[in-house]
Amino acid sequence: MMKTRVCEVLGIEYPIIQGGMVYICTPELAAAVSNAGGLGQLTCITGRKDPDTLRANIRRTRELTNKPFAVNIPLIMPNAEQLVAAAVEEKVDVITTSAGNPKKFTSYIKEHGVRVCHVVPSVKLGQKAQEAGVDIIVAEGWEAGGHNAYDDVTTMVLIPQITRAVDIPVVAAGGIADARGLVAAFVLGAEGVQMGTRFIMTRECAAHENMKKAIAQATDTATVVTGRAFGPTRVLKNALAADILSWENQGMTAAEILERIGSGRSERALLHGDIEQGSPMSGQIAGLLREVTSVQELFDSILGEIRPVLEKAGKMLLGG
Amino acid sequence: MMKTRVCEVLGIEYPIIQGGMVYICTPELAAAVSNAGGLGQLTCITGRKDPDTLRANIRRTRELTNKPFAVNIPLIMPNAEQLVAAAVEEKVDVITTSAGNPKKFTSYIKEHGVRVCHVVPSVKLGQKAQEAGVDIIVAEGWEAGGHNAYDDVTTMVLIPQITRAVDIPVVAAGGIADARGLVAAFVLGAEGVQMGTRFIMTRECAAHENMKKAIAQATDTATVVTGRAFGPTRVLKNALAADILSWENQGMTAAEILERIGSGRSERALLHGDIEQGSPMSGQIAGLLREVTSVQELFDSILGEIRPVLEKAGKMLLGG
Numbered sequence: 001m002m003k004t005r006v007c008e009v010l011g012i013e014y015p016i017i018q019g020g021m022v023y024i025c026t027p028e029l030a031a032a033v034s035n036a037g038g039l040g041q042l043t044c045i046t047g048r049k050d051p052d053t054l055r056a057n058i059r060r061t062r063e064l065t066n067k068p069f070a071v072n073i074p075l076i077m078p079n080a081e082q083l084v085a086a087a088v089e090e091k092v093d094v095i096t097t098s099a100g101n102p103k104k105f106t107s108y109i110k111e112h113g114v115r116v117c118h119v120v121p122s123v124k125l126g127q128k129a130q131e132a133g134v135d136i137i138v139a140e141g142w143e144a145g146g147h148n149a150y151d152d153v154t155t156m157v158l159i160p161q162i163t164r165a166v167d168i169p170v171v172a173a174g175g176i177a178d179a180r181g182l183v184a185a186f187v188l189g190a191e192g193v194q195m196g197t198r199f200i201m202t203r204e205c206a207a208h209e210n211m212k213k214a215i216a217q218a219t220d221t222a223t224v225v226t227g228r229a230f231g232p233t234r235v236l237k238n239a240l241a242a243d244i245l246s247w248e249n250q251g252m253t254a255a256e257i258l259e260r261i262g263s264g265r266s267e268r269a270l271l272h273g274d275i276e277q278g279s280p281m282s283g284q285i286a287g288l289l290r291e292v293t294s295v296q297e298l299f300d301s302i303l304g305e306i307r308p309v310l311e312k313a314g315k316m317l318l319g320g
Numbered sequence: 321m322m323k324t325r326v327c328e329v330l331g332i333e334y335p336i337i338q339g340g341m342v343y344i345c346t347p348e349l350a351a352a353v354s355n356a357g358g359l360g361q362l363t364c365i366t367g368r369k370d371p372d373t374l375r376a377n378i379r380r381t382r383e384l385t386n387k388p389f390a391v392n393i394p395l396i397m398p399n400a401e402q403l404v405a406a407a408v409e410e411k412v413d414v415i416t417t418s419a420g421n422p423k424k425f426t427s428y429i430k431e432h433g434v435r436v437c438h439v440v441p442s443v444k445l446g447q448k449a450q451e452a453g454v455d456i457i458v459a460e461g462w463e464a465g466g467h468n469a470y471d472d473v474t475t476m477v478l479i480p481q482i483t484r485a486v487d488i489p490v491v492a493a494g495g496i497a498d499a500r501g502l503v504a505a506f507v508l509g510a511e512g513v514q515m516g517t518r519f520i521m522t523r524e525c526a527a528h529e530n531m532k533k534a535i536a537q538a539t540d541t542a543t544v545v546t547g548r549a550f551g552p553t554r555v556l557k558n559a560l561a562a563d564i565l566s567w568e569n570q571g572m573t574a575a576e577i578l579e580r581i582g583s584g585r586s587e588r589a590l591l592h593g594d595i596e597q598g599s600p601m602s603g604q605i606a607g608l609l610r611e612v613t614s615v616q617e618l619f620d621s622i623l624g625e626i627r628p629v630l631e632k633a634g635k636m637l638l639g640g
Contacts, residue, residue, distance in 0.1 A: 003635065122540055123607070143473075153463075154475065157603075160500050182637075184504040186633040187633045220442055221442050288480055
């Protein structure tokens with residue numbers, strides 16, 4: 001076990017969390033991550049988004065691993081209360097809440113012996129999460145894929161500021177996909193990392209083949225944030241994103257744009273492979289990724305590279 | 321001298337460059353940075369923006385230091401050719417070009433024995449700068465203050481991608497203000513750092529007292545990028561920025577917005593202290609900064625913290 005509070009609190013060997021990604025966080029992926037020594041994570045936005053589906057997914061994951069794993073529940077879900085209750089009753093090890101007020105469920109979850117992580121995009125919301133009693137803050141920078149905050153605070157500046165402002169452990173998310181990113185996050189003050197896009201590029205991830213190919217071909221400038229005024233979302237640049245940006249620039253209202261977008265766009269890209277008309281959520285680190293590996297290969301690679309990365313930087317900066 | 325190619329190429333002791341900031345990069349600031357062992361930098365956008373003013377500033381800097389220093393010349397300046405010629409004739413040590421095609425002047429500058437750095441916001445433009453023959457690439461992330469690129473590639477994701485794509489040394493810029501930021505940049509693959517906002521917070525910087533106060537009071541979410549469609553610029557959130565964003569959201573054209581903004585807004589904030597109606601350019605790292613120090617105190621603090629920062633990360637990640 002690495003000597004970080006994140007490992008102690010979560011009972012995991014390595015402080016590497018698989019982020020909650022809508023539709024593609026299956027029991028198979030979560031179990032593979034937990035079996036490799038990290039923290040796998042289901043989301044309630046997989047399948048039918050109802051408590052029973054979530055229960056089934058938790059039970060299936062439990063069959064595949066005896067290590068701790070998490071469930072991500074965005075608190076804007078209309079049935080958030082039932083989802084939280086279901087996850088607690090199924091005795092999941094960790095619940096990660098996001099997109100809402102951490103005061104609402106943290107006490108309830110903790111009273112039932114479940115650990116709580118809360119995802120925040122800024123120092124102020126980090127402080128509120130600490131006040132609400134969460135165990136760990138996941139501080140997510142602007143470069144992250146999928147749903148983002150309205151402010152564009154990046155990982156590089158968020159981590160040193162939030163770790164100064166709170167006492168509880170901070171996990172860095174956004175822009176991390178290898179040992180360099182992990183070590184940089186620790187240098188900035190984090191005690192763990194959460195990765196999303198990198199886990200799409202694993203064999204265990206249920207994302208459509210087209211999605212993996214699109215990430216493999218992405219450059220550093222391949223993603224864009226749409227919906228800045230009504231729900232910022234980072235996706236691979238495509239026909240749909242170009243349309244949304246053009247509607248935004250024309251001054252169209254959020255309601256008009258949302259009506260044109262309709263529903264099911266994320267599923268369409270992530271599960272059905274329609275990269276152009278779907279919403280292919282991806283972080284900016286996509287440009288670094290070329291290959292699909294197994295989850296175990298990913299862990300082996302990161303863990304094997306930590307020492308060389310630290311030594312190379314140390315040699316340049318300290319000599320010897 | 322630290323063992324990085326950036327130090328070797330530029331002939332400096334520490335791989336810390338003071339970024340080119342319009343109006344406030346005076347000979348006094350540049351000389352203080354160079355005397356501390358970094359690379360100080362004048363800009364051609366100080367005073368009258370003509371070759372003679374630049375010559376006078378270079379000569380004045382030479383009186384204050386016998387160490388190498390640089391001049392930043394944005395290539396969109398209408399008189400860029402004369403400015404480059406003046407800097408070369410005055411035998412400045414380094415010219416940093418930005419905002420334009422590096423093919424235009426790199427050969428000319430290098431033939432006269434002057435080193436060339438070129439500022440880029442993406443891998444593609446980094447590759448073009450290398451092809452043009454520049455000595456060093458300054459890779460600037462989205463969190464940087466002042467004029468930014470159209471794409472929002474952050475430092476955390478830009479550095480590992482650009483250092484994989486080019487062979488020449490890369491300096492990281494954007495979001496760096498202390499030893500943690502510097503070490504993180506090196507871990508990600510950089511061989512030097514450039515800082516802007518942190519140098520505003522030095523006693524030697526000519527920025528107005530109101531500007532320094534505004535940065536000292538800033539939070540992590542205190543900055544915003546305006547002009548996304550016609551010239552992205554990161555500033556402290558203020559009345560002017562709110563107006564520009566509202567005009568943008570109304571679908572107003574770039575020409576209409578630029579006419580309303582008028583000229584002289586940066587000078588108004590940076591030199592005259594009008595934080596609300598001026599353009600108070602600042603990076604996102606402003607939220608980390610609380611105090612004004614001397615340039616020498618800044619260098620002492622960063623250099624003294626490198627070893628503890630590396631050791632703390634190493635202890636957590638490698639144990640022992």
